Amino acid sequence: MNTFEERETAFEAKFAADEQKLFVARMRRNRFMAVWASAKKGETVEQAREFGRELIKKDLQEVGDEDVVQAVLTYLGDLTTEEVVRRKLVEMMGEAKFQMVQES
Numbered sequence: 001m002n003t004f005e006e007r008e009t010a011f012e013a014k015f016a017a018d019e020q021k022l023f024v025a026r027m028r029r030n031r032f033m034a035v036w037a038s039a040k041k042g043e044t045v046e047q048a049r050e051f052g053r054e055l056i057k058k059d060l061q062e063v064g065d066e067d068v069v070q071a072v073l074t075y076l077g078d079l080t081t082e083e084v085v086r087r088k089l090v091e092m093m094g095e096a097k098f099q100m101v102q103e104s
Contacts, residue, residue, distance in 0.1 A: 021100065028096035029089070030055040030068060036088060037072050040079050051075060065089060 001009075034052030038044075043051075058067045072085045 025093065025096040025100055026059060027056055028099065029092045030059055032092040032095060033068065033072055033089065036092070037075050040076060 031052040034055050035048045038048035038051055041047075055068055055071055058071045059065075061067060069082065069085050069089065072089075073080070073082060076085075
């Protein structure tokens with residue numbers, strides 16, 4: 001294997017590792033969103049877990065965050081706005097990434 005092939009292999013491995021970390025962060029973010037949404041509704045921990053599972057399934061079905069935003073908006077009804085949900089999504093992603101850095 002020459003130097004170029006070694007660099008290409010290393011780049012591909014790093015890309016795969018970064019994508020895996022991003023996937024884990026998104027799933028963690030979805031769980032955080034479920035806890036936040038359930039707390040706004042005054043629900044139990046078990047209800048938050050169930051909604052978290054639903055959010056993860058939704059997120060796996062489509063690319064992007066629109067499916068998660070719409071699911072949270074539907075879940076909360078008139079308890080929040082799209083702007084608040086989008087801000088919370090960004091905040092929760094930051095928290096998920098921060099926790100992952102702290103764990104490594």
